[in-house]
Every structure is written in structure tokens, then in C-alpha cells.
Amino acid sequence: MQIFGVDIGGSGIKGAPVDLDRGDLAQERCKVLTPHPATPDGVADGVRQVVEHFGWTGPVGLTFPGVVTDGATVRTAANVDKSWIDTDARALFSERLGGLPVTVVNDADAAGVAETHFGAGRGRKGTVILLTFGTGIGSAVFTDGVLVPNTELGHLELDGHEAEKRASSKVKDDHDMSWEHWGHRVKKYLAHVEMLFSPELFIIGGGVSRKAQKFLPYLDGLRAEIVPAELQNNAGIVGAAMRAAEDHGQRAAD
Numbered sequence: 158m159q160i161f162g163v164d165i166g167g168s169g170i171k172g173a174p175v176d177l178d179r180g181d182l183a184q185e186r187c188k189v190l191t192p193h194p195a196t197p198d199g200v201a202d203g204v205r206q207v208v209e210h211f212g213w214t215g216p217v218g219l220t221f222p223g224v225v226t227d228g229a230t231v232r233t234a235a236n237v238d239k240s241w242i243d244t245d246a247r248a249l250f251s252e253r254l255g256g257l258p259v260t261v262v263n264d265a266d267a268a269g270v271a272e273t274h275f276g277a278g279r280g281r282k283g284t285v286i287l288l289t290f291g292t293g294i295g296s297a298v299f300t301d302g303v304l305v306p307n308t309e310l311g312h313l314e315l316d317g318h319e320a321e322k323r324a325s326s327k328v329k330d331d332h333d334m335s336w337e338h339w340g341h342r343v344k345k346y347l348a349h350v351e352m353l354f355s356p357e358l359f360i361i362g363g364g365v366s367r368k369a370q371k372f373l374p375y376l377d378g379l380r381a382e383i384v385p386a387e388l389q390n391n392a393g394i395v396g397a398a399m400r401a402a403e404d405h406g407q408r409a410a411d
């Protein structure tokens with residue numbers, strides 16, 4: 158079965174049809190630049206371009222970098238235009254896509270769903286936490302494979318600041334930090350999350366997961382196992398399609 162997945166990020170809007178049996182893209186993905194400011198109208202236009210590129214006419218799952226309730230309504234917008242708050246994103250995207258059935262999900266939750274099913278968290282019991290390090294820090298918390306949605310652990314306080322303002326990969330880049338310096342901050346953050354949740358496994362996602370060997374050595378001394386994400390750039394697209402399949406699977410193309 159195939160469903161279309163779209164990942165809305167700070168720099169790009171990326172999408173492709175997803176093969177849900179393999180948990181992988183069925184075709185090479187298409188990417189357009191995220192407009193700045195990233196307003197609902199501008200982003201919806203970018204989404205339309207990506208979906209139209211494939212002539213897709215079935216259900217579409219989309220990620221969003223903020224809290225999303227009921228697969229529809231955006232509740233927070235830490236790193237995107239504030240006019241998103243309380244927008245019915247499902248209605249907006251569906252209307253812009255000519256009435257296609259749409260599901261919207263938090264970006265880290267989507268990546269976590271894909272990783273626990275097809276990637277680094279496959280078959281793992283107990284508490285598993287995926288953290289994505291990018292413009293912000295996203296989180297997805299699972300117990301025995303079941304997601305607790307919209308956990309927002311990137312906004313926990315660390316040293317008197319929001320954790321994502323201390324330890325995101327954007328902060329590393331903006332301050333030209335060494336892997337060691339950044340690694341120590343991430344370790345302190347993980348220790349804090351571990352104190353609260355005692356997970357068996359941390360999965361580290363986001364662009365940095367490709368460079369895990371550069372910082373994993375600094376994340377020693379925690380009880381939990383720590384592994385890089387496996388689906389890397391495609392986790393959001395795959396996870397968004399999986400969530401849309403739960404909502405609209407009966408209308409999918411075989």
C-alpha cells in the first residue's frame with residue numbers, strides 16, 4: 158500500500174509516495190524551499206507543489222514542527238510563523254490539495270513512529286525516547302511501541318534556559334561549537350530526560366544522526382542505550398504517511 162508523506166521543515170518541504178510495507182520511499186522525493194516567513198498560506202502552496210509533482214490523488218500525511226492535536230490543529234509554533242497557532246492545518250492543506258484526505262502530526266512524533274516500526278527502535282519494549290536535534294529539539298516518547306503524542310521535551314529547562322536553546326544542532330552551528338562542547342551539553346540534557354523517564358533506549362535523530370560517531374563518545378555514563386536513528390532524512394515522511402494510513406488507509410492506492 159502507498160500513502161503520500163510530506164515533511165515540513167525549517168529549510169525545506171519534502172515529500173514522496175511511501176511504500177508502507179517496506180517503510181521506505183516508493184519514488185525519489187521532491188523538495189521545495191520553505192518560504193520565509195513560513196506562513197500557513199506560503200507553506201500550503203509549497204505542499205501543493207510537492208504533491209502535484211507526483212500527480213498524487215490519495216491520502217496525504219504531513220509533519221509539522223509544533224504541537225498538533227487530533228491530526229488537525231496546530232497549537233504551538235516555536236520556530237515557525239506565530240500565525241500557525243490554532244490553525245486547522247488539516248482543513249488548510251486538504252483545501253489546497255483539492256479535497257484530498259489529510260492527517261497532520263508533530264514532526265518528531267512522525268519520525269518516532271517510523272523509527273520504532275522500521276528503524277532503530279524496531280521490536281523494542283519498554284520506554285523508548287526519540288529526540289531530534291535540528292532547528293529545535295523534538296521528542297517522541299513510546300512505551301511498548303505506543304506513542305504518547307506531543308511531549309515537547311525540547312522545551313524542558315536546562316541551566317536556566319529552554320533545552321533547545323542550549324543543545325539543538327542550530328545552536329551548535331550558530332556558535333561554531335566543537336562536537337565535544339556540544340556533546341557535553343547534549344549529555345547533560347539526556348541525563349535530565351533520563352532522570353524523569355528512565356528510558357531503556359534513546360534514539361538520536363535529525364541531521365546529526367548521520368555524524369553520530371562524532372558525538373556519541375561524549376554521551377557516556379548514562380544508563381540508557383543511545384543509538385542514532387536509521388531512517389535519517391526520510392523518517393518524517395515515512396511516519397507521516399503511516400499516521401495518514403491509520404486515518405484514511407481504506408482510500409489508499411494499492
Ligand code: BGC
Nearest residue numbers: 222223224235265293294295
Ligand atoms: C517544537 C516541537 C518540534 C521540535 C522539532 C520544537 O521547537 O516545539 O514541536 O517537534 O521543535 O522541530
